[in-house]
Amino acid sequence: MKCKWKILLCIFIVLILIIVFNFYYQKSLNIPLIVDNRNFQMNSDLYLNSLISNKNKAKILSHNSKIDTSNLGEQEVYVTYKKNFKEAVYKFKINIIDTLAPKIECQKELVTSIGKEIDLLQNVKVYDNSKELIQPVVKGDYNFDQEGNYSLKYEAIDASGNKTEEDFLLKVISLENSYPKIALPSGAKIFVEKSNNGWDIYKINGSFYIDDYLIVNKTYPLAEGFIPKNTYKSAVGVTKQCQDCIDKTVYNAWLDMKHAAEALGLNIWIQSGYRPFQEQNILFERYIQRDGIEQAEKYSSRPGYSEHQTGLSFDLNSIADVFASTKEGKWVSDNAYKYGFIIRFPKGKEDKTGYKYESWHLRYVGSQLATKLYNNGNWISLEEYFGINSKYPL
Ligand SMILES: [Zn+2]
Structure with missing residues (x-):
């Protein structure tokens, strides 16, 4: 009889142990495991799922x-899951940080002339993951009244102290020296007449000049x-490859302009440069056949009257309005x-330029002359x- 009670007691204890063990085992099994990096x-x-590692096979x-990540600092996250056939909530904390530096979008090279102040921050954009408005600042010394190339930096710092710097170059140029006039050819200057507003028009080697500028239009042929x-x-022969035929001074200025455009993500190229007399002749004849002489003369030149024969002119990208x-x-x-460079045939000036x-x-x-003709736009x-x-001429 005593023995029977002992056996029953043992079974009872084992049962209790199994129940207790199972209770804790189930509890640990059901709690969702959270990723280490918070x-x-x-x-x-x-997203919530990316925070839960599924090692415990908890039923989520x-x-x-x-998850809202727009505020810095600790944040509580809730997960509901199934525990012992019931719904339970598990809370844990994550930490929102900002260690990403802002991005600066800017022009790599800015050009101005002596004494002409420009806003260095005008085209600067700052982006940051914090979405805050970050005001960039210019670092370095420069002087708008002093010719020179100034290596400067833009700096942008976000509220968490992440800093970005971006180099740029400010060129303060002297208009007289930076992009000079084309040197005159050797040859005697022969006075022809006064212009309507008093300039001397003269000829060198048969071509017309005013104030040392070569003049080519419908009145003044080459x-x-x-x-x-x-x-x-050599400019001899028919070629549209402009680097083979363009004036050297013009070409260097063109490269500066092209690179400045490139720094802004703009692509400009010369699609038609030098055209010898013979090529212009063929082109002009073709236009006359296509559109009639009256129309052709509005957009094309008679041979000998085209600036494309000078090596100082070219057409960009596309000949389309x-x-x-x-x-x-x-x-x-x-x-x-x-x-x-000048826009040689400006808008609304057809009666002047022809x-x-x-x-x-x-x-x-x-x-120097280009700035005057630009006339602030x-x-x-x-x-x-x-x-x-x-x-x-008639
Ligand atoms: Zn042209």
């Missing part, structure tokens, strides 16, 4: 919801057989003068400035 970047995409009831000098390689409203076209119109508006046709004159034509006409 630090997450501010405003990053974070919560939806995979997006000398017969004119071939530009001081060009890259739409070029004016592209990013590239707008930038060219606002900035070409800094590099010595040609319709050509946003793509640039002519090099040097930065209201381009003046060479014809207006020098008081000359542009009409074919």
